[in-house]
Amino acid sequence: MIELLSDPWLFITIAVGLFMAWAIGANDAANSMSTAVGAGAITPKQAVIIAGVLEFTGAYLFGKSVTETVRKGIIDASQISDPNVIVYGSIAALLAASLWLLFASKFGLPVSTTHSIIGGIVGYGIAYAGTSIVNWGKMAQVVASWILSPIFGAIVAFVVIKLVSKTILQQKDPIESAKKWAPVWIGLAFVVIGSMFYIKVMHGKSIFIAVSRYGLAAGIGAFLVSFALLRRNFKATDPYWGAEAIFRKVQVLTSAYVALSHGANDVANAVGPVAAVYAVATMGLAGMKVPVPRWILAMGGLGIAIGVATYGYKVMETVGKKITELTNTRGFSIDFSAATVVLIASWLGLPISTTHTVVGAVIGVGLARGVKAINKDIVKDIVISWFVTVPVAAIIAGVVFKILMIVG
Amino acid sequence: MQVWTKLFAKSPFKPLIKHAEVVLETVETLERALEAWDKGEYEAMREYARKVDDLEDFADKIKEEIRDSLSSKLFMPVNRGDILRYLQMQDKIADAAENTAKWLLVRDPNDTPEDLKEEVRSLIMKMSQESIKAAKLVYEAIVQMDRVIESGFGEEEIKREYEIIKGIESVEHKIDELDTKFMEIIFKNSSRLEWGLGMYLLNIAKTLSNISDRAKDAAERIRLMMNK
Numbered sequence: 001m002i003e004l005l006s007d008p009w010l011f012i013t014i015a016v017g018l019f020m021a022w023a024i025g026a027n028d029a030a031n032s033m034s035t036a037v038g039a040g041a042i043t044p045k046q047a048v049i050i051a052g053v054l055e056f057t058g059a060y061l062f063g064k065s066v067t068e069t070v071r072k073g074i075i076d077a078s079q080i081s082d083p084n085v086i087v088y089g090s091i092a093a094l095l096a097a098s099l100w101l102l103f104a105s106k107f108g109l110p111v112s113t114t115h116s117i118i119g120g121i122v123g124y125g126i127a128y129a130g131t132s133i134v135n136w137g138k139m140a141q142v143v144a145s146w147i148l149s150p151i152f153g154a155i156v157a158f159v160v161i162k163l164v165s166k167t168i169l170q171q172k173d174p175i176e177s178a179k180k181w182a183p184v185w186i187g188l189a190f191v192v193i194g195s196m197f198y199i200k201v202m203h204g205k206s207i208f209i210a211v212s213r214y215g216l217a218a219g220i221g222a223f224l225v226s227f228a229l230l231r232r233n234f235k236a237t238d239p240y241w242g243a244e245a246i247f248r249k250v251q252v253l254t255s256a257y258v259a260l261s262h263g264a265n266d267v268a269n270a271v272g273p274v275a276a277v278y279a280v281a282t283m284g285l286a287g288m289k290v291p292v293p294r295w296i297l298a299m300g301g302l303g304i305a306i307g308v309a310t311y312g313y314k315v316m317e318t319v320g321k322k323i324t325e326l327t328n329t330r331g332f333s334i335d336f337s338a339a340t341v342v343l344i345a346s347w348l349g350l351p352i353s354t355t356h357t358v359v360g361a362v363i364g365v366g367l368a369r370g371v372k373a374i375n376k377d378i379v380k381d382i383v384i385s386w387f388v389t390v391p392v393a394a395i396i397a398g399v400v401f402k403i404l405m406i407v408g
Numbered sequence: 409m410q411v412w413t414k415l416f417a418k419s420p421f422k423p424l425i426k427h428a429e430v431v432l433e434t435v436e437t438l439e440r441a442l443e444a445w446d447k448g449e450y451e452a453m454r455e456y457a458r459k460v461d462d463l464e465d466f467a468d469k470i471k472e473e474i475r476d477s478l479s480s481k482l483f484m485p486v487n488r489g490d491i492l493r494y495l496q497m498q499d500k501i502a503d504a505a506e507n508t509a510k511w512l513l514v515r516d517p518n519d520t521p522e523d524l525k526e527e528v529r530s531l532i533m534k535m536s537q538e539s540i541k542a543a544k545l546v547y548e549a550i551v552q553m554d555r556v557i558e559s560g561f562g563e564e565e566i567k568r569e570y571e572i573i574k575g576i577e578s579v580e581h582k583i584d585e586l587d588t589k590f591m592e593i594i595f596k597n598s599s600r601l602e603w604g605l606g607m608y609l610l611n612i613a614k615t616l617s618n619i620s621d622r623a624k625d626a627a628e629r630i631r632l633m634m635n636k
Contacts, residue, residue, distance in 0.1 A: 106492070161560065372420075
């Protein structure tokens with residue numbers, strides 16, 4: 001490993017990869033934890049610690065050990081014969097994606113890290129070989145996900161918040177109904193979380209195994225535990241506070257899960273290109289798929305955790321202080337809906353962005369008259385930022401790539 | 409990422425409740441002024457009447473703040489126009505109270521004929537008590553509206569809200585009857601009342617009954633908020 005660092009290009013890639021991992025942590029940290037922090041389930045400090053530890057654990061223990069050199073086959077790697085292109089291209093893509101993420105974080109826009117890195121890769125691909133290198137079919141899927149994710153997120157969240165309030169908040173005796181129905185909702189949430197754990201964290205393929213072995217077990221377990229706990233020690237006088245208190249506890253778990261799966265999945269956005277350059281440096285070839293050494297995963301995980309701790313902290317603090325309009329049942333509905341949409345989408349093979357789905361879910365809860373006020377202007381800004389993510393990252397990557405090809 | 413803080417805008421309902429609180433206080437202060445009037449303590453009456461004026465100003469300020477913050481950029485579970493019109497009606501309750509206070513300041517009613525004094529005063533006091541009831545119910549109605557939204561428009565909470573609205577309507581009806589009765593008394597005795605005194609008494613009754621009229625209008629707006 002030491003001698004590898006003496007390879008200047010690999011060293012640079014690792015540095016840029018770390019920067020990207022940091023930017024992912026900075027941008028996405030609040031994504032996974034914000035509903036819990038906003039609803040007062042955890043403090044910003046706790047959120048940073050939970051997110052930091054779980055993001056790292058997810059990345060290091062459950063990050064994919066094999067990654068495609070170019071994420072998601074968005075460009076045709078077989079057209080790249082010169083290994084240097086992979087090296088310069090990876091650096092350009094990482095740099096472009098992290099700069100865009102940094103910019104987005106600065107302006108508070110929840111953009112997709114996956115889309116950012118895809119943009120970077122497309123950018124250097126086009127700069128190298130023209131538009132024919134781009135797999136436009138895949139690209140169309142990415143574009144479709146801009147539109148599909150928030151729409152699905154909104155629809156599911158609309159239904160979920162309606163059902164949660166019908167079964168609990170709108171009953172004559174919300175406390176009694178909460179005792180009865182909350183375990184059902186918690187159980188259902190854990191069916192989704194358990195299944196997602198198999199697919200997202202352990203990278204399993206079969207949705208059937210996911211649901212039957214992991215989902216149901218987690219769901220039934222969660223149902224029984226919450227049912228027993230609610231019967232034994234639950235005292236509340238105000239119906240809304242009572243129902244909310246139950247969901248507050250659940251939210252800690254759902255956001256912990258989001259952080260874990262985020263680490264397991266999104267670390268690939270930072271380490272994928274690094275692993276590609278590593279493969280070139282050690283084996284001298286540019287294959288389609290390359291193994292990712294553990295230390296690179298650890299590095300990615302560390303980068304994300306540092307991003308959470310350094311930039312994420314500030315963010316969580318503002319979130320905790322400012323969002324007062326989000327109650328625990330609403331936060332739960334958003335988390336639950338987003339996770340469900342992502343699960344169903346991976347079953348159907350649809351390209352879905354978690355970030356976009358969460359924003360859609362917030363709107364869905366708003367449409368169900370569950371949120372008192374949503375800022376329409378910000379929604380507009382967010383949607384615009386989604387549409388420009390790929391082009392902007394592509395342009396920056398293209399320019400950086402051209403420069404590197406000249407000086408390199 | 410600050411998006412979560414910006415995505416959720418500040419809800420207008422807490423400030424609306426605050427405004428309703430001030431409106432209620434305005435009406436309550438007016439009642440105190442009328443009680444002082446009833447007892448003939450005109451100095452205390454004037455003091456309370458002036459306080460009514462101050463409170464009305466304060467309500468106005470809150471109203472302006474709410475209006476400024478309720479831009480069309482907000483996406484809310486209830487119609488923005490309904491909220492704004494509701495706010496206007498709620499504010500007019502305070503305005504009506506201020507109008508009564510103004511009439512109180514114009515002159516002292518020591519020259520009401522002795523045989524009428526008792527009837528006139530008891531009617532006015534009844535109207536004033538009912539007005540307080542109306543203002544209190546409006547306050548309850550907006551607090552309950554917050555709960556309706558909190559529950560995701562739960563049927564139980566909506567039902568409770570309708571009961572409050574019905575309460576406001578019945579108070580308004582009662583005050584209307586009292587007002588009519590009051591007018592009859594004044595006109596029956598118009599030949600022996602000095603015109604200025606008649607006008608003074610009639611206007612006190614009229615402005616008092618306006619309080620519940622505005623309360624009824626506000627209740628009407630809340631009804632509209634629930635059926636979007």
